[in-house]
Amino acid sequence: MAHQAGGQRPAPRxxxxxxxxxxxxxxxxxxxxxxxxxxxxxDHCWNVVMANGAYTALFRGVGPHPTAMPGDSxxxxxxxxxxxxxxxxxxxQGWCLPMLAHLRAALETYGHDHELQAVRRDIAxxxxxxxxxxxxxxxxxxxxxxxxxxxxxxxxxxxxxxxRRGPTECRVVDETPQTLRDIGxxxxxxxxxxxxxxxxxxxxxxxxxxxxxxxxxxPATQD
Numbered sequence: 001m002a003h004q005a006g007g008q009r010p011a012p013r014x015x016x017x018x019x020x021x022x023x024x025x026x027x028x029x030x031x032x033x034x035x036x037x038x039x040x041x042x043d044h045c046w047n048v049v050m051a052n053g054a055y056t057a058l059f060r061g062v063g064p065h066p067t068a069m070p071g072d073s074x075x076x077x078x079x080x081x082x083x084x085x086x087x088x089x090x091x092x093q094g095w096c097l098p099m100l101a102h103l104r105a106a107l108e109t110y111g112h113d114h115e116l117q118a119v120r121r122d123i124a125x126x127x128x129x130x131x132x133x134x135x136x137x138x139x140x141x142x143x144x145x146x147x148x149x150x151x152x153x154x155x156x157x158x159x160x161x162x163x164r165r166g167p168t169e170c171r172v173v174d175e176t177p178q179t180l181r182d183i184g185x186x187x188x189x190x191x192x193x194x195x196x197x198x199x200x201x202x203x204x205x206x207x208x209x210x211x212x213x214x215x216x217x218x219p220a221t222q223d
Contacts, residue, residue, distance in 0.1 A: 039189040045115040046075030061161050075099055089157030100137050101149035169193040
């Protein structure tokens, strides 16, 4: 479901101007780096404001991309990077559709935001992604309920690059302190669970860049 979107790489996010806030963010970055679990802070567009080494290591095998690197925008990575399914297991149901739901909610709140509008335009340029957004997402939400779109507490599958872990479930925990919330940031931590032992999910062959498979949530068109 990933799609190689074009366009400009997002501009650097402005740091809040007050000295106290800047100092707080510097100290918070040090706290984040001390954690062994992958953890990141994002803004309302899902741009990555800061992330720790464990988060960086999780995506160390992904290839370069002009607009959708996991250290720049988690939203764009999930939706547009062709290697996303190599790390984010059960990619369509577990990651893509929930993130499309988050995008839709963000557009309802920040409808004039240029970065969110740019993501929406990139989706519209690809027929498969557009069908997922307009048809697949509402159908999926009716089937599973809105609770399935919530990240806090959700259990998701990771295909960890560390061979000692491999396919590993993680619980996504939203632990945003009030100071981050006040400046529009959100902190998410992926709590890694014991690796799945009985069976290893079969990875689909990596598709060539620029191609898109049919989405299971969108009815196939008849020739």
